[in-house]
Amino acid sequence: MPARFAPALIVALLLGSLNALSGAAPAALPYPWKAGVAKATVTPTEPIWLAGFGSRTRPSEGVRQDLFVRAVAVQDADGTTAVLTTLDLVGIERELAETIATQCEQRFGLKRDRLILNVSHTHSGPVAGLVLMPLYELDATQREVVRRYTQFLLERTVATIGAAIADLAPARLEFGQSLAGIAVNRRRARQRSLPGPVDPDVPVLAVRNPAGALRAIVVGYATHATTLNDYLINGDWPGYAVAEIEREHPGATALFVQGCGADANALPRRDEELTRAYSRILAAAAAEVLRNRMTPLAGPLRTTFNRVDVPFQTPPTRAQLESRLQDSNRFIRLHAQRLLEELARDGRLPDRYPYPVQVWQFGRGMRLVALGGEVVADYALRLKREHGFDNTWVAGYSNDILAYIPSRRVLEEGGYEGGEAMIYFGRPAPFTPEVEETIVAEVRRLIRHTDIVPAGDGGSPQVRR
Numbered sequence: 001m002p003a004r005f006a007p008a009l010i011v012a013l014l015l016g017s018l019n020a021l022s023g024a025a026p027a028a029l030p031y032p033w034k035a036g037v038a039k040a041t042v043t044p045t046e047p048i049w050l051a052g053f054g055s056r057t058r059p060s061e062g063v064r065q066d067l068f069v070r071a072v073a074v075q076d077a078d079g080t081t082a083v084l085t086t087l088d089l090v091g092i093e094r095e096l097a098e099t100i101a102t103q104c105e106q107r108f109g110l111k112r113d114r115l116i117l118n119v120s121h122t123h124s125g126p127v128a129g130l131v132l133m134p135l136y137e138l139d140a141t142q143r144e145v146v147r148r149y150t151q152f153l154l155e156r157t158v159a160t161i162g163a164a165i166a167d168l169a170p171a172r173l174e175f176g177q178s179l180a181g182i183a184v185n186r187r188r189a190r191q192r193s194l195p196g197p198v199d200p201d202v203p204v205l206a207v208r209n210p211a212g213a214l215r216a217i218v219v220g221y222a223t224h225a226t227t228l229n230d231y232l233i234n235g236d237w238p239g240y241a242v243a244e245i246e247r248e249h250p251g252a253t254a255l256f257v258q259g260c261g262a263d264a265n266a267l268p269r270r271d272e273e274l275t276r277a278y279s280r281i282l283a284a285a286a287a288e289v290l291r292n293r294m295t296p297l298a299g300p301l302r303t304t305f306n307r308v309d310v311p312f313q314t315p316p317t318r319a320q321l322e323s324r325l326q327d328s329n330r331f332i333r334l335h336a337q338r339l340l341e342e343l344a345r346d347g348r349l350p351d352r353y354p355y356p357v358q359v360w361q362f363g364r365g366m367r368l369v370a371l372g373g374e375v376v377a378d379y380a381l382r383l384k385r386e387h388g389f390d391n392t393w394v395a396g397y398s399n400d401i402l403a404y405i406p407s408r409r410v411l412e413e414g415g416y417e418g419g420e421a422m423i424y425f426g427r428p429a430p431f432t433p434e435v436e437e438t439i440v441a442e443v444r445r446l447i448r449h450t451d452i453v454p455a456g457d458g459g460s461p462q463v464r465r
């Protein structure tokens with residue numbers, strides 16, 4: 001028997017069987033968590049432009065799969081409540097995320113640092129809010145459809161977060177990880193000399209009731225959701241994966257948390273059967289973790305959120321922008337037009353962006369780092385190397401999908417993620433190579449802020465300030 005099957009686990013298994021034989025009540029909870037779960041559809045009810053690809057030329061033509069907002073609320077013994085919310089969307093931008101957060105604070109007393117909004121990055125969901133607007137040419141009718149949908153999404157999301165909080169009841173939390181081989185570093189597809197890493201980890205947070213039944217299964221993975229690109233609404237492979245996990249675990253709600261998958265694709269693609277295949281791979285990895293790799297989490301829960309300025313390179317001048325209005329590339333013309341309007345309105349173009357970084361620390365067992373934007377794999381691998389591969393979960397695509405977030409390596413190599421992609425997000429210029437150190441240093445600072453260190457001599461954990 002491998003060494004990791006520790007005596008404590010064997011004792012726990014034996015006690016479990018004894019309990020089952022004698023019909024005794026389950027042992028006391030390892031930690032008095034409470035948890036609540038909620039889920040609602042956010043499927044558009046009318047034809048709407050689908051997000052993520054610039055190549056689509058007309059609105060959606062039907063629904064292949066419903067889209068959802070899903071929320072898990074957790075509360076520690078001190079009453080600290082936080083809600084992890086996942087959305088089947090390509091992105092959510094700062095304005096919409098902050099409107100949701102403000103309403104949640106007003107209605108439920110939920111502070112900003114206690115709400116994570118993560119998107120799956122499905123490229124078969126609707127355009128919502130302002131994300132990637134320079135990528136689409138919407139007429140007045142379509143803009144109005146997007147405005148209506150965004151309002152509906154806002155209301156549904158806030159209501160679902162409220163429903164998760166209202167559902168709080170005694171719970172066990174468990175964490176474990178596996179690996180899955182769905183992601184391919186996609187930079188090689190554009191330039192074969194540019195292979196790069198992926199983050200193959202499958203972190204799983206299980207929420208069980210006191211008797212052990214699964215209520216929620218939160219699963220992370222890092223790769224684009226770009227398998228399908230037609231005109232039917234669906235959650236792409238992450239949407240199929242959570243549906244598969246829910247089928248395998250009746251009564252439980254599954255949530256997908258997108259990781260640092262900006263430079264990864266699930267390949268090959270463009271086929272619904274492949275989408276289902278990737279979903280089965282993720283579901284199998286999650287099932288493996290749930291079967292034999294879970295460790296109970298204790299509290300307390302510590303949360304923090306901050307914005308740190310990341311600098312852009314020198315923005316183009318008015319003369320440079322005016323000459324781009326003649327460019328043969330439609331997107332470069334639209335981008336120049338937009339920046340000229342910004343310049344006329346504000347007198348200058350921004351030289352930095354207030355980038356959101358969030359850390360949740362679950363006792364000493366697991367920390368969840370949630371980063372804004374489309375984050376490349378280098379960040380996940382570096383942060384796990386610095387803070388622990390076993391208990392650090394790094395999500396991207398959280399709170400504000402402002403742009404791609406390249407590492408220093410990706411910026412220096414060149415290519416889409418650090419360069420051309422900035423156009424589609426309407427940003428004035430690429431980030432400077434300091435983007436990586438700036439973000440990594442802020443994560444380090446927030447982890448120090450939330451870290452729970454032993455008090456020594458078996459005392460209760462203390463929060464280091």
Ligand SMILES: [Zn+2]
Nearest residue numbers: 121224262374
């Ligand atoms: Zn993307």
